[in-house]
Amino acid sequence: DAKTTQPNSMESNEEEPVHLPCNHSTISGTDYIHWYRQLPSQGPEYVIHGLTSNVNNRMASLAIAEDRKSSTLILHRATLRDAAVYYCIPASGGSNYKLTFGKGTLLTVNP
Amino acid sequence: ETGVTQTPRHLVMGMTNKKSLKCEQHLGHNAMYWYKQSAKKPLELMFVYSLEERVENNSVPSRFSPECPNSSHLFLHLHTLQPEDSALYLCASSRYGVGGDTGELFFGEGSRLTVL
Numbered sequence: 001d002a003k004t005t006q007p008n009s010m011e012s013n014e015e016e017p018v019h020l021p022c023n024h025s026t027i028s029g030t031d032y033i034h035w036y037r038q039l040p041s042q043g044p045e046y047v048i049h050g051l052t053s054n055v056n057n058r059m060a061s062l063a064i065a066e067d068r069k070s071s072t073l074i075l076h077r078a079t080l081r082d083a084a085v086y087y088c089i090p091a092s093g094g095s096n097y098k099l100t101f102g103k104g105t106l107l108t109v110n111p
Numbered sequence: 112e113t114g115v116t117q118t119p120r121h122l123v124m125g126m127t128n129k130k131s132l133k134c135e136q137h138l139g140h141n142a143m144y145w146y147k148q149s150a151k152k153p154l155e156l157m158f159v160y161s162l163e164e165r166v167e168n169n170s171v172p173s174r175f176s177p178e179c180p181n182s183s184h185l186f187l188h189l190h191t192l193q194p195e196d197s198a199l200y201l202c203a204s205s206r207y208g209v210g211g212d213t214g215e216l217f218f219g220e221g222s223r224l225t226v227l
Contacts, residue, residue, distance in 0.1 A: 034215075041220075042218075042221075043203070044201075044216070045113070045218065046217070097161065097167055098156060099216055100156065101154040103153055
């Protein structure tokens with residue numbers, strides 16, 4: 001499994017953009033980059049994933065560096081409900097069933 | 112509501128008890144998972160079932176015994192647990208495997224287990 005490095009914690013203000021970084025310098029060529037988040041007292045939920053190109057969905061955007069050794073999850077306008085632990089997880093395809101969670105980044109959103 | 116339901120939400124048991132955790136998914140998925148989340152530790156993958164066959168057993172002690180009678184139900188049978196087994200046990204499902212572009216994991220809200 002590729003090793004990831006994320007800040008332990010970050011802080012943001014409500015309605016401001018948030019950029020959550022992730023380093024995954026040992027990522028393999030077939031690994032997709034997945035992001036999940038875990039709100040307090042809940043199970044993790046899927047946010048977004050991508051391979052090489054930047055990706056957008058209704059929750060967030062994912063910017064992937066050209067060398068794929070890092071990525072950034074972008075929340076365009078943080079809300080209080082976005083306060084959670086965010087996990088960046090490289091994982092390969094095929095018959096792989098492993099999604100290995102690290103410690104993630106605890107995002108605090110101030111009103 | 113993720114489509115993955117876990118019961119009970121809270122369980123307190125003694126070290127000599129036998130209990131079971133139940134997970135049910137209403138998503139038509141083919142793979143189901145048990146994860147353990149201890150305080151201040153990352154989620155740990157315990158077991159994976161694909162099409163009712165166990166495809167991953169992540170060096171879990173035998174006092175945890177999984178069962179997958181069909182693709183919609185997953186159980187975790189617990190016996191002679193230790194206090195250090197107290198944790199949040201999370202069930203998840205996916206359409207196929209995870210990783211790549213094969214889709215996402217859907218998690219339940221977890222069963223909070225306390226072993227006295």
